[in-house]
Amino acid sequence: MKRGILRVVSPLLLAFVLLGCTPKEPIRIGLLAGLSDRGSDFGESVRNGVILAVEQQxxxxxxxxxxxxxxxRDDGQEREQAIKAANELIALRPDIVIGPVTSSMAVVVQPMLSQAGLVMISPTVASPDFYGKDDNFFRVNRTTHEAARQHAEVLFARHVRRVALAFDASNGPYSNTWVEEFTRHFGKLGGKVTASAGFDSTASPSFADVLKPLLASQPGALLFVASSLDTARLSQQARRLAPSLPLSSTEWAASAELLSEMGGDAVDGLLIAHAYDRDDPRAPYQSFRSAFKARFQREFGSFSLLAYDTANVVIEAMQKRQGNEDIKTALLKYGPYRGAQQSIVFDANGDAARQVFFTEIRGGRFVQIK
Structure with missing residues (x-):
């Protein structure tokens, strides 16, 4: 009889042991970025920062x-592809979605994901259209209004009084609001925007044709609101047409260190904003920098660091949430979050601010302006 009982009990014990050894269901985090468009260095920079944080955890x-x-999922920086990518994420039901990386794609996918009950957190979206709203969209970056005002002040302090602007109109929610606020604030300081010209980066524009009417307005500097690739090409044409004119670009062009490689000598002297202090000697930043280079065999760009911080914010909130707390509640409840350099503090609407630093490209290197 004992042998009979053992024959019944042993398989049950084995089943319980095997059940205890079954790997736990993974936590799924979605990532939505432009990875196949002509400015894909931006999306790749964000993806790499997230990958590093996830692998370390x-x-x-x-x-x-x-x-x-x-x-x-790749939104391709194109409306139909973004809709397809968003629907795929909705079907997969990740715990949260990191992204998208541009304001123009956020306009497309944010209503879809919000209606589906998914929380989004973007490392880089800066349009004020998403600021101050109690919704399912968190932002780690500062707004275009803050960025444009600071850029105007830095240029004015460098004795620039006349600026002409070239901007990528295909990312209108970002570019248009940036240009409008810069124009307003620069004028308030006593400067003048002599001319502005939009172009569609998806249509392979002639940058010489974009710049000629700007140069005709006799500016004291050219300012580009564009990706790193387009900033490099605009700079090349600007050096050909007006070799001595000072050049500047927004943090959009700081997605990767490759800007100096793409632009060559043409970007030497370019003034640009970065989302981090490149001279920071502290351990968290130096650890991130070393880990990124070891993993990807390259230096990181601004948006890799922003994405790394964003992923770690998500991870920390997931570690700290209690019971049945949803991720939105946890993100708002357990901050401030420590980033590689700066603390990330969300207000009640899920908006955060970011200190930035200005650099110049000198001899192919980014040199921080003190």
Whole structure:
């Protein structure tokens, strides 16, 4: 009889043991970024920062013993592809979606994901259209209004009084609001925007044709509101047409260190904003910098650091949330969050601010302006 009982009990014990050894269901984090468009260095920069944070956390044991699975979708910086990517993420039901990386894509996908009950957190979206709203969209970056005002003040302090602007109109929610606020604030300081010209980066524009009417307005500097690739090409044409004219660009062009490689000598002297202090000697920043270079065999760009911080904010909120707390509640409740350099503090609407630093490209290197 004992042998009979053992024959019944042993398989049950084995089943319980095997059940206890079954890996826990992973935590899924979505990532939505432009990875196949002509300005894909921006999306790749964000993706790499997120990948590094996720891999480091998984090496440390995941979140409460559950590994993180990163579900990546490419919006292609194009409306129909973004809709397709958003629908795929909705079907997969990740715990949260990091992205998108541009304001123009946020206009497309944010209503879709919000209606589906998914929380989004963008490292880089800056349009004020998404500021001050109690919704499912968190932002880690500062707004275009803050960025444009500071840029105007820096140029004015450098004795620039007349500026002409070239901007990428295909990312209108970002570019238009940036240009409008810069024009207003620069004028308030006593400067003047002599001319502005929009172009569509998706239509392979002639940058010489974009710049000629700007130069005809006799500016004291040219300012580009564009991606790193387009900033490099605009700079090349500007050096050909007006070799001595000072050049400047927004933080949009700081997505990667490759700007100096793409632009060559043409970007030497370019003034640009970065989302981090490149001279920071402290351990968290230096650790991130070393880990990024070891993982990807390149130096990081501004948006890799922003994305790394964003992913770590998500991870920390998931580690700290209690019981049935949803991720939105946790993100608002458990901050401030420590980034590689700066604390990330969300207000009640899920908006954060960011200190930036200005650099010049000198001899192919970014040199921070003191």
């Amino acid at each position: 998984n090496q440390a044991g995941g979140i409460h013993g559950r590994m993180i699975e990163l579900v990546v």
